Amino acid sequence: MMPISIDESKQFIEEVIFSYQSQLSTGNIPDLAHRVKLLEKQKRNLAFHRKPKSVPVSVKIPEILIKASSNSDFYKGRENYLGLIKKCCAASPWTVGYETEDETFHRNFGFAEFIGPEGVFHSKEFSCGFVAMGENSVYPEHSHPAVELYEVISGPLLWRIGRNPWFLAKQGQLIHHNKKQLHAMKTRELPFLGIYTWIGDIHSPSVMKE
Numbered sequence: 001m002m003p004i005s006i007d008e009s010k011q012f013i014e015e016v017i018f019s020y021q022s023q024l025s026t027g028n029i030p031d032l033a034h035r036v037k038l039l040e041k042q043k044r045n046l047a048f049h050r051k052p053k054s055v056p057v058s059v060k061i062p063e064i065l066i067k068a069s070s071n072s073d074f075y076k077g078r079e080n081y082l083g084l085i086k087k088c089c090a091a092s093p094w095t096v097g098y099e100t101e102d103e104t105f106h107r108n109f110g111f112a113e114f115i116g117p118e119g120v121f122h123s124k125e126f127s128c129g130f131v132a133m134g135e136n137s138v139y140p141e142h143s144h145p146a147v148e149l150y151e152v153i154s155g156p157l158l159w160r161i162g163r164n165p166w167f168l169a170k171q172g173q174l175i176h177h178n179k180k181q182l183h184a185m186k187t188r189e190l191p192f193l194g195i196y197t198w199i200g201d202i203h204s205p206s207v208m209k210e
């Protein structure tokens with residue numbers, strides 16, 4: 001039996017849409033409305049595609065979410081969102097995703113597609129998934145042809161885009177990466193959980209900078 005129902009998956013997608021819509025009026029993210037449209041379309045077309053798989057960091061997600069909510073004003077009133085994220089994460093096929101022999105990275109990093117070519121729910125058009133990092137860890141500079149938008153669920157953490165200075169990414173913040181734009185993250189005492197959506201070339205993988 002899947003750890004999540006179709007109805008709960010729909011509710012999760014609606015919560016992501018809510019996060020995006022609440023920042024539509026700022027006009028800061030050019031492709032937000034397009035992402036909402038893709039999520040709305042997917043919500044009407046949900047059939048299970050991939051089975052759950054865990055990695056060391058994904059096992060810690062319930063714990064990460066407790067930390068996320070106890071430190072947060074942002075998620076007050078959105079406890080339902082956090083509950084749905086927990087279930088969606090448990091249903092997702094997690095992977096470390098990069099071929100590296102760095103054991104610390106293997107222990108502290110993972111991502112999973114919830115919607116996408118290899119997702120719990122299949123899509124060829126876009127992907128939506130999770131990235132998790134343990135505390136005091138580094139996700140080195142990487143890039144991908146897909147255009148990405150993150151929502152920070154657990155944070156704050158340090159974030160860098162291109163050659164710009166590191167900034168503090170806060171819970172609830174939406175962070176946009178253009179295609180092939182380098183980005184990196186660093187956690188301190190709090191672990192990181194983020195939800196991403198990819199549009200554009202979603203089939204080419206993310207690669208670490210040499």
Ligand SMILES: [Fe+2]
Binds near residue numbers: 143144148177183
């Ligand atoms: Fe990325």
